């Protein structure tokens with residue numbers, strides 16, 4: 001089956017069963033079948049499709065008819081014989097036997113599949129082994145040569161009717177098998193394609209649904225960010241007043257207050273500050289998410305920032321019994337960044353480190369220069385840059401605390417995510433710190449990774465590029 | 474269903490549905506083995522791997538009524554394995570009736586339920602529902618140990634509206650009953666919708682006599698139909 005045909009539905013291929021013979025059998029293989037039948041039975045066989053078109057044939061044309069065709073007086077009987085064969089349609093398994101005016105015999109066989117007509121097989125012409133030609137033939141035309149007539153009559157295939165009946169049976173059953181295999185193959189190939197198409201349709205539908213859901217989520221996410229930005233902003237203004245007025249009260253601007261009142265107002269002030277931190281964090285995060293946070297980048301040294309953080313957090317560390325220190329080489333190059341935001345990064349990391357380190361532990365900030373290979377695409381335009389190391393400032397915030405299990409490491413940078421252990425929950429916090437850290441570092445073209453601090457604790461490694469590529473050659 | 478009025482020929486599509494390995498193919502094989510050669514052609518098994526159906530099986534059956542109407546049945550099985558979902562949907566398209574072949578074993582209950590949900594979902598996608606479609610249930614593999622008890626099935630069958638048959642498809646038990654049960658239900662439904670009896674002067678008892686004769690079953694139609702479990706009394710057309 002070489003020709004491409006359009007995909008037909010399963011119903012068309014199984015319920016109608018209205019096939020053409022060409023559709024179910026390849027002509028080449030059918031020719032082979034007919035030739036072997038012809039070898040066995042030595043009679044010509046011709047197969048016609050339902051529309052009358054010749055599908056396959058084997059055996060010679062009738063020598064008698066060729067000769068009679070040259071005689072004007074005999075042409076009519078040849079035509080009649082051919083017409084008779086053409087117009088006879090046998091029903092079901094009842095083969096039609098007929099004998100024409102020329103004396104030649106034919107058997108016409110109905111070809112069906114699944115109860116539907118597929119075409120006809122015409123066996124013949126043949127004559128019985130000892131049959132002699134009709135008398136009338138010798139007088140059909142004045143020009144007829146009786147020698148020639150005897151010769152062509154002798155050339156007609158000989159067969160008895162029983163053999164032809166056997167041939168018909170044989171042909172029908174072989175054909176049944178071949179048609180069945182053909183139908184099966186046709187169905188299988190159609191089903192293959194149809195199943196793939198159906199799966200594809202299903203997947204396309206699903207992915208369209210997913211796409212729509214994704215678009216909706218993105219829209220919701222945008223709304224959420226807007227909402228957070230607005231709310232944070234609206235909360236901050238009154239909160240600033242609360243904090244401001246409580247400071248003024250403590251300072252005695254509104255008159256003297258007693259110890260207990262000072263204590264209460266102090267609590268109001270502290271809680272207000274806490275709330276303000278949270279709101280600032282949210283605001284930062286939404287700005288970072290929407291890309292509206294402005295960084296003021298300059299060439300800045302890292303050590304002063306770390307020293308300042310140690311200075312700020314030493315009281316907290318001391319309260320917990322944790323030793324806090326910072327080290328670094330004074331000759332280090334500057335980095336390209338926003339000092340206030342980088343301070344925020346390392347403040348967050350150091351606060352966490354102190355928070356998750358029990359008494360007697362150490363928290364160490366250390367800075368050094370690191371040469372990091374530039375990531376280049378294998379075939380990217382920057383191939384010539386491969387191997388060029390970019391100088392970066394690497395800051396390690398190491399503690400000897402509870403550490404972070406490897407599986408949790410990628411997730412702690414998600415907003416509000418906290419490693420769910422009782423010790424974490426005890427420590428409080430909002431889970432916003434690291435998500436801000438990550439975004440701020442990204443905004444500096446830097447990286448942040450979490451490692452193990454042998455034998456215990458966590459290390460946050462932050463790398464921020466120094467400004468110029470050519471700095472160290 | 475396809476009706477060729479001039480050729481007085483009706484083509485009906487029946488589908489055996491159910492979870493993987495419940496015995497759908499075995500049902501068709503048993504039906505094929507039971508039917509006389511003049512009623513059936515070759516059983517076509519389309520693409521299998523390890524005896525599991527990949528596309529479908531197809532058994533053609535032809536019956537006739539005395540008024541010269543010939544009824545061509547195309548009986549399909551679907552592939553039961555979960556991954557062949559899209560093929561199942563294709564095969565189910567245009568079904569006039571469905572046999573749901575369940576595995577009777579207690580442990581298979583969840584698979585049966587899952588496959589039934591799948592049937593309902595696929596019918597819905599083809600714009601049909603289990604309510605409109607002629608449906609009979611078969612609990613197969615009654616010969617195996619730890620199957621759901623007959624008492625329980627009878628009890629539950631009496632509560633539902635679908636005819637329920639018990640079967641051991643490997644031995645051919647209950648196979649003809651299930652098939653004839655579905656054919657009868659499908660026939661009634663189509664007749665109600667299209668009025669064959671009126672249009673063709675169709676004699677349904679003669680038709681079913683031909684069916685049972687060609688399936689080599691000596692019983693009468695009421696006897697066969699009554700072999701279902703959990704009947705709520707005889708139905709009218711069966712009792713007559």
Ligand SMILES: Nc1nc2c(ncn2[C@@H]2O[C@H](COP(=O)(O)OP(=O)(O)OP(=O)(O)O)[C@@H](O)[C@H]2O)c(=O)[nH]1
Pocket residue numbers: 491492493494495496497498499500524525526527550551552553554613614615616617640641642643644
């Ligand atoms: N013991 C027992 N085994 C059965 C019975 N019916 C079917 N089986 C066996 O169950 C296995 C699966 O039968 P199939 O007919 O191939 O199942 P299927 O439903 O066509 O399976 P899929 O084509 O994968 O959907 C075969 O090994 C059958 O011999 C039964 O009544 N009793």
Ligand SMILES: Nc1ncnc2c1ncn2[C@@H]1O[C@H](COP(=O)(O)OP(=O)(O)O)[C@@H](O)[C@H]1O
Pocket residue numbers: 348352353356399401402403404412417418419420424428429430431432433434435458
């Ligand atoms: N140095 C650390 N040691 C152990 N766990 C840490 C450390 N830093 C962060 N984590 C874990 O990551 C979580 C997220 O940190 P963060 O975003 O700063 O939120 P928060 O500090 O408000 O909980 C923390 O709750 C904690 O579980």
Ligand SMILES: [Mg+2]
Pocket residue numbers: 348351352429431432433434
């Ligand atoms: Mg924190």
Ligand SMILES: [Mg+2]
Pocket residue numbers: 497498499524525526550551552553
């Ligand atoms: Mg199967």
